[in-house]
Amino acid sequence: MLRKINIKTKIFVLVTIVVIASFLSVISIVSSRSIEMAKTDAFSLAREMAEKYKNEIRAELQGARVTSETLATVFETLKLHNVTDREMMDEILQNALVQKEYITAFCIAYDANMLDGKDAQYANSGVAYDETGRYAPYWNKLEGQIAVEPLYDIDNADWYIVPKATKKEYITDPYPYEVQGQPVMLASFVFPILYENEFIGFIASDIVLDKLQEMVSKVDTSGTGAFSAIYSNSGMMVAHPDKAYLGQDLTEVFVSISKSLGDIPVEDTIAIAAEIKDAIQNGESYIMKDEWYYTVFMPIHFSESTNPWSVAVSVPMNEVLASANDLRNYVTVVSLIGICVIALVLYLIARNVT
Secondary structure, eight states, X not given: OGGGSOHHHHXXXXXXXXXXXXXXXXXXXXXXXXXXXXXXXXXXXXXXXXXXXXXXXXXXXXXXXXXXXXXXXXXXXXXXXXXXXXXXXXXXXHHXXXXXXXXXXXXXXXXXXXXXXXXXXXTTOSTTOOTTOOSOEEEEOTTSSOEEEEOOSGGGSHHHHHHHHHOSOEEOOXXXXXXXXXXXXXXXXXXXXXXXXXXXXXXEEEEETHHHHHHHHTOOOTTSOXXXXXXXXTSBEEEOSSGGGXXXXXXXXXXXXXXHHOSOOHHHHHHHXXXXXXXXXXXXXXXXXXXXXXXXXXXXXXXXXXXXXXXXXXXXXXXXXXXXXXXXXXXXXXXXXXXXXXXXXXXXXXXXXX
C-alpha cells in the first residue's frame, strides 16, 4: 500500500510524525520536570515553615515555663529557711502576675500541713481557702482583674499527680476556657516544690494560647495556600485556622476532614492518625502525603523531662501543582501551534518535490 503513496506524501507524513513525537517528548519532559520541581520547592517550604514555627512556639511558651521554674526555686528556698509566711507568698505571686503580662494565672498548692503545719488555722478563713485550710490559692486575671480562689479537687488532677510521682516538671494538655465570651485554650507549666528532695507541693504558670492561634492564622504561605496546626503530646488540637477543631483529638479531626474530602476509608484514616500520634508522643518528625496535602509534623521540645508537642504545616497539592500545570498547558499550546506551522511548511515544501 505504501508503494502507491507518492514520494511527496511519504516525506510529509514521516517528517510530521517525527515532529509530533519530538514535541510530545518535550511536553512530557517539561511537564514531569516542572511537577517535580514544584513538589520539591513546596516540600522544602513546608519543612522550613515547620522549623520556623517550632522555634517561635517554643519561644512563646518558654517564658511561662521559666517563670514556674524560678518560682519553684524561690519557694523551695523559703521553705529551706523556714520562711512560710502565707501573706508574703501571696504577694510574691500577685506581683509576678502583674509583671508577667503573658501569664494568665499562677496556682500553687502544698500537701496537707507541709508548708507550716497550720492548715487548721486557715480553714475557711478567706476567699483563698476552703475547709481544709491548705495553702492552695489560684491567682488569676482570667476576667481582666487579678482575683484569687482556692484550688479544688487537687489530689485527683494530673497537674498534681504527675509532678508528685516524677518530681519533674510537667506540661498539661491544653484545655478550653472562656475568657470575655471568647473560647480560648489554656495550658499549665508545672514544677514540683521539693524539700529535702521530697515533694511537698507544686507551682504552675497558666498561659492562654491565643497567640499560638494568631500564629497559625497568619501563616506566611508564599502563595502556596499552606496552613499550620499545633498539637499537644497527647494529640489534642492546640491551634488551628478553624477554631471548631480546638480541643479535639487528632484522630477526630482527621476522620472529620477525610469524610469531607470523601474516598478515604475511615479505617485507613484512623491508622494514619495512630502513626502520627506515636510520632508526636516520641518527639519524632513525620511526613504525610496524599492526593490533597503534603504535611510535615515537626516536634517541639521544651526540655529533656517534658513531653514534646508538634507543629504541622500542610501544603495543598492542587496549589503545589498549579504552576506546573499552567506551564504544561502553555508548552502544550505552543507545541500544537509549532506542529501546525511546521506541518504547513512541510506540506508546502513537499508540494514542490518532483
